Amino acid sequence: MNLTFISDTHSLHDRLPAIDAGDVLIHCGDFTGRGTLDDTLNFAEFMAAQPFTHKIVIAGNHDWCFEDKRRKIAEYILKEYGLIYLNDSGIEIDGVKFWGSPIQPEFCDWAFNRERGADIRQHWDKIPADTDVLITHGPASGILDLCTHGERVGCEDLLHAIQRIKPRIHASGHIHEGYGKKKVGKTLFINACLLDERYQVRNPPIVVKL
Template sequence: MKLTFISDTHSLHSLLTLGTGDVLVHCGDFTGRGSLEDTLAFAQFMAKQNFTHKIAIAGNHDWCFEDQRSQEAESILNDHGIIYLNDSGIVLDGVTFWGSPIQPEFMDWAFNRQRGAPIRQHWEKIPAETDVLITHGPAFGILDWCTHGARVGCEDLLEVIQRIQPKIHACGHIHESYGIREQGGTTFINACILNEYYRVVNPPIEYTLVGENL
């Protein structure tokens, strides 16, 4: 299964060139400030991409997925053939995907949860058999470094990942920590397309699950 990961495109998706594959995954922040108009433009872009399946989660900028417009926003994605995950999962060709937009409290944005019990209740929903875990924010200490010198990932998320050991954990949110890392049997991916100056500089990250990886 060929997977392509992107994140934090912030309505600049039209500048991307994507190939083909089995599953295209967006790890959140596909809009600037969460308007329905931006959501529609994103959905139309995704619908044109040559992938068998398309998955998206929301991010802290995607306000219309957490406020009173959430039902309409989700319908826009669904109507364009995009699988929207919100503390939910799906099995595609035998591979189990789980997605969540939640991240530790970060300024006054969408899908913020306090560290500790409030955020842990979301991670406790992740099934033990998850193969590909998609969250907007990173796990603590892994692809979560900010330019001001702090690590801002979630400790409770890391604990769950270490316990269930998904094959892939994909995220975004922290633009300056784009990259890929293997650790503890999991491939960690930060797929932010924009850098910290909100410029399109990073390519999509491709990963193929084959043989014993499946």
């Protein structure tokens, strides 16, 4: 199974180079710029046109319409275009178990913010122990989470959950400067941000074969 990871396209997906075909295309959140339904529809059309058998999406902190009163409409748009939307939920594809969550530690005044500690931990406690591919918008603490100003902003409780579950892959985005991949123990960590910290299309999708 070929997995292709992208993240943080912020409504600039029309500027991306063509994405090579694969089995599963995964977007790790922040696919809109301002979290509008129009942005969501435009993104859904883009994703539907990609040459993949399955397409998995989670929301990010910019994707406001997936957390406010427009949530049902936003989710309906993705479903109508054949996309799999995960929100503290999972799906199994050809024996591979995926789990996705848009939640991140409090970060300015954005969508899907949760306080560190018990508030955010309740979301990570929902992750099944047999998860193969974990998708969250924000990174784990200390791994692909370094900002340009020198602060690491990943979630410690998420890291503890990953250490307990040991998924084969943990994919995230959110911190544009953290793009890349890193193997720690049994888990391959991926930060799939395609835009750099100046919101310029800079990085290619990350492709992994399971």
